[in-house]
Amino acid sequence: MIAGLKFGKDIRVAYISHLDVIRVFERALRRANLPLSFSQGFSPKPKLVFAQALPLGITSSGEYLDIHLEEEIKPLKLLLKLAEIMPPGFDLYEVVALPEGIKPVMAVITHASYLIYTSEPEIFLHAEKMKSLPYINKKGGKTKEVDLKPLIKSIELIDGGVRVVSQAGSKANLRPDALLCALGVKKPLRIHREDLYLERDGQLISPLKRN
Amino acid sequence: MLTYQDLLEKHLSRIEKPGRYLGTELNSVHKENPLVHVALAFPDVYEVGMSHFGLKILYHIANKHPEFYAERVFAPWPDMEKIMLEEQVELLTLESSTPIKNLDLVGFTLQYELSYTNILHMLRLAGINIWAKNRNEGPLIIAGGPCAFNPEPLAPFFDAIVLGDGEEVFLQILKILAQEKNRTKRLALIGQLDGVYLPDQFKISYQADGTIESISPERKIKKAVVADLDQADYPEKPIVPFIQTVHDRVNVEVFRGCLRGCRFCQAGMIYRPTRERTDTEIKRLILETLKNTGYEEVSLTSLSTADYTKLSCLVPDLMTVLEPKKVSLSLPSLRIDSFSVDLAKEIEKVKKTGLTFAPEAGSQRMRDLINKNVTEEDLLKTADAAFANGWTHIKLYFMIGLPTETDADVLAIAELAKKVREVGRRYTKKVTVTVSTSSLVPKSHTPFQWVGQNEREELKRKQFLIKDALKGPGLQFNWHNPEGSYLEAVLARGDRRLAPVLAYAEENGAYFDSWHEYFKPEIWAEAFAACNIDPDFYALRERTKTEILPWDHLDSGVKKSFLWQEWEKALSEKTTGDCREIGCIGCGVCPDLNVKTILRGERT
Numbered sequence: 057m058i059a060g061l062k063f064g065k066d067i068r069v070a071y072i073s074h075l076d077v078i079r080v081f082e083r084a085l086r087r088a089n090l091p092l093s094f095s096q097g098f099s100p101k102p103k104l105v106f107a108q109a110l111p112l113g114i115t116s117s118g119e120y121l122d123i124h125l126e127e128e129i130k131p132l133k134l135l136l137k138l139a140e141i142m143p144p145g146f147d148l149y150e151v152v153a154l155p156e157g158i159k160p161v162m163a164v165i166t167h168a169s170y171l172i173y174t175s176e177p178e179i180f181l182h183a184e185k186m187k188s189l190p191y192i193n194k195k196g197g198k199t200k201e202v203d204l205k206p207l208i209k210s211i212e213l214i215d216g217g218v219r220v221v222s223q224a225g226s227k228a229n230l231r232p233d234a235l236l237c238a239l240g241v242k243k244p245l246r247i248h249r250e251d252l253y254l255e256r257d258g259q260l261i262s263p264l265k266r267n
Numbered sequence: 268m269l270t271y272q273d274l275l276e277k278h279l280s281r282i283e284k285p286g287r288y289l290g291t292e293l294n295s296v297h298k299e300n301p302l303v304h305v306a307l308a309f310p311d312v313y314e315v316g317m318s319h320f321g322l323k324i325l326y327h328i329a330n331k332h333p334e335f336y337a338e339r340v341f342a343p344w345p346d347m348e349k350i351m352l353e354e355q356v357e358l359l360t361l362e363s364s365t366p367i368k369n370l371d372l373v374g375f376t377l378q379y380e381l382s383y384t385n386i387l388h389m390l391r392l393a394g395i396n397i398w399a400k401n402r403n404e405g406p407l408i409i410a411g412g413p414c415a416f417n418p419e420p421l422a423p424f425f426d427a428i429v430l431g432d433g434e435e436v437f438l439q440i441l442k443i444l445a446q447e448k449n450r451t452k453r454l455a456l457i458g459q460l461d462g463v464y465l466p467d468q469f470k471i472s473y474q475a476d477g478t479i480e481s482i483s484p485e486r487k488i489k490k491a492v493v494a495d496l497d498q499a500d501y502p503e504k505p506i507v508p509f510i511q512t513v514h515d516r517v518n519v520e521v522f523r524g525c526l527r528g529c530r531f532c533q534a535g536m537i538y539r540p541t542r543e544r545t546d547t548e549i550k551r552l553i554l555e556t557l558k559n560t561g562y563e564e565v566s567l568t569s570l571s572t573a574d575y576t577k578l579s580c581l582v583p584d585l586m587t588v589l590e591p592k593k594v595s596l597s598l599p600s601l602r603i604d605s606f607s608v609d610l611a612k613e614i615e616k617v618k619k620t621g622l623t624f625a626p627e628a629g630s631q632r633m634r635d636l637i638n639k640n641v642t643e644e645d646l647l648k649t650a651d652a653a654f655a656n657g658w659t660h661i662k663l664y665f666m667i668g669l670p671t672e673t674d675a676d677v678l679a680i681a682e683l684a685k686k687v688r689e690v691g692r693r694y695t696k697k698v699t700v701t702v703s704t705s706s707l708v709p710k711s712h713t714p715f716q717w718v719g720q721n722e723r724e725e726l727k728r729k730q731f732l733i734k735d736a737l738k739g740p741g742l743q744f745n746w747h748n749p750e751g752s753y754l755e756a757v758l759a760r761g762d763r764r765l766a767p768v769l770a771y772a773e774e775n776g777a778y779f780d781s782w783h784e785y786f787k788p789e790i791w792a793e794a795f796a797a798c799n800i801d802p803d804f805y806a807l808r809e810r811t812k813t814e815i816l817p818w819d820h821l822d823s824g825v826k827k828s829f830l831w832q833e834w835e836k837a838l839s840e841k842t843t844g845d846c847r848e849i850g851c852i853g854c855g856v857c858p859d860l861n862v863k864t865i866l867r868g869e870r871t
């Protein structure tokens with residue numbers, strides 16, 4: 057069975073990198089003594105698929121993880137077990153049972169929403185009206201100008217900042233730091249990833265609802 | 268007041284590994300208003316300090332008592348250190364971001380000489396005066412660990428130093444801190460404990476030629492010793508770091524103390540006698556720790572794990588429980604015999620990483636001199652067994668700069684490596700033999716405590732000899748810089764006159780000396796010159812039998828006369844057996860400390 061988990065990271069673990077988060081889950085699941093599926097090879101590892109790496113320093117309430125298990129286990133039971141053994145700072149929201157053979161969560165994500173707490177919300181709102189938002193992308197010594205505008209789906213005002221809904225995932229992805237850099241704004245007070253989504257029939261739905 | 272969390276939030280982009288400063292790892296301990304609040308300080312970066320098992324033991328011992336709170340503190344990496352200086356944040360504990368100068372006690376571990384300036388730097392970052400005599404308030408600054416057996420270069424910086432096994436002494440110290448609040452009285456009480464050395468109580472005088480005239484009073488400080496490891500406290504819920512550390516796994520010490528008697532090895536002398544844990548206790552500790560941590564690797568540690576008397580039943584027994592859990596087992600040190608290859612085979616059923624052996628010297632003459640009871644035939648047979656079982660890569664560790672070593676002895680290292688390669692070629696074409704050398708650093712409390720280190724140029728020349736002789740397919744040579752070994756040799760057998768040198772070097776930027784990218788020999792050269800100290804006096808000089816050594820009042824239990832006898836035997840190239848096999852050879856530790864060797868099975 058595949059268990060789809062939705063979890064969050066609060067400020068206490070916002071400075072733990074993606075690789076470290078993987079290790080935290082691997083070890084937590086080992087402690088929980090669950091019937092994990094392991095990869096083949098010299099050093100077998102529990103089969104875990106994460107939706108998308110969260111950049112360092114960002115908190116989140118919308119992270120997803122597929123846990124591959126050898127035996128069926130009730131989603132609620134798994135959730136309670138995880139709540140018992142995860143270190144503080146990880147919020148655990150929901151577990152659903154997903155059918156074998158379902159597309160891995162990482163392959164289905166299309167959008168993300170970020171809450172950016174900033175003293176300059178007007179700059180973000182203005183950006184929504186612009187035709188293009190050029191950004192110089194530096195990668196491995198090469199620089200390339202890209203337009204971030206098509207990656208932005210919407211920007212709206214919230215209390216203390218803005219909500220940016222953007223494309224995310226393997227096909228097209230907006231990194232929050234790229235957006236901040238392109239807008240030339242001050243370092244925001246905090247960035248929070250509100251959720252990840254997949255688009256179906258023009259609607260953004262939860263990755264746990266995929267089938 | 269800023270916390271580590273605040274610093275991370277404010278300066279995230281400038282900090283290479285924020286995970287070093289979180290303090291909220293699994294099984295970390297958080298307490299409010301403890302009666303006694305101390306810090307366990309490791310004078311190196313987080314990843315190194317968190318790999319050190321002693322720290323985890325002491326953390327557990329303190330924190331299991333509700334009224335005691337021990338937090339960790341590490342040397343902030345230069346990126347964080349710079350930020351702390353800019354923000355005027357004094358050195359903080361990891362868990363609660365409490366300034367360490369507000370605590371009852373800070374205990375440093377002395378693991379290697381090249382971490383000494385980090386201790387001074389950490390004190391300075393904490394706003395604590397480095398000189399013990401200038402402190403009449405603030406935490407007591409104490410130390411322990413292997414280098415505590417000759418802590419003399421650091422003596423003026425510490426209020427107290429613990430010699431030997433720390434488990435029991437540390438708890439007694441905490442109890443004293445709970446009962447007595449006056450700093451001076453606390454120190455006096457701590458000074459009465461077994462194994463505790465108060466440097467200030469001893470006065471050293473020197474002769475015109477620079478050697479020691481007297482150490483007074485004439486009393487000796489005996490090391491503390493845990494009689495039975497099964498009774499010792501063991502951290503079954505160790506902290507699991509978020510970031511990858513050097514050794515990130517379950518460690519169970521299968522025994523403490525080695526009796527093989529290698530003459531260069533300080534650990535083999537100061538941790539005597541051997542005290543084994545029972546195999547049932549080892550297994551219980553492993554399973555319990557796995558349950559509490561979720562680790563994927565278990566290591567059986569000790570100075571020579573293959574010597575554990577019940578290893579041949581323990582390993583298969585452990586494998587049957589670990590394999591289904593997909594947990595791997597590792598043995599850090601292999602003996603040069605086919606038994607060790609069998610063990611390696613047992614634990615590496617699929618993956619064949621390189622096998623490492625330490626013949627330590629190339630010629631039989633040198634191996635006899637250091638008392639490494641291994642012959643060329645032993646090594647070649649062991650290599651044969653390894654290649655026959657599918658290994659293709661063998662790593663060999665050697666030492667250069669041994670007493671009376673000739674070029675022929677040095678070249679024998681290369682010849683031995685080639686012979687191992689030839690053995691391998693009988694089985695496979697893709698053999699690799701890697702040779703690593705280190706320079707002998709003569710240490711206190713060993714039979715080599717009287718010998719002079721080779722000059723750096725000489726050590727370099729010897730490495731070139733090996734390098735030239737090791738050309739050819741399948742042979743690799745790992746080079747090392749003797750500059751660091753030289754400084755180690757100065758400090759390892761130094762006395763109190765080196766304290767101002769350490770202070771000078773630290774003030775002028777020596778920090779993280781054990782990291783080659785930060786090690787600056789020129790600062791040290793300047794420091795020695797400024798303090799009018801000749802470092803060669805400490806590193807290169809051969810001592811006489813009658814010389815008073817700076818650590819003569821610090822007693823590991825092994826008699827100085829035994830060490831001298833071993834040194835003389837070394838010079839006549841005679842070996843000494845292992846008292847576990849041939850009976851007591853009179854090193855002195857058992858009667859002196861009223862302990863005995865504890866074995867749980869038969870020697871194989």
Ligand code: SF4
Pocket residue numbers: 526539540541846847850851852853854855856857858864
């Ligand atoms: S006193 Fe004797 S038995 Fe004890 S460690 Fe020394 S040599 Fe071995």
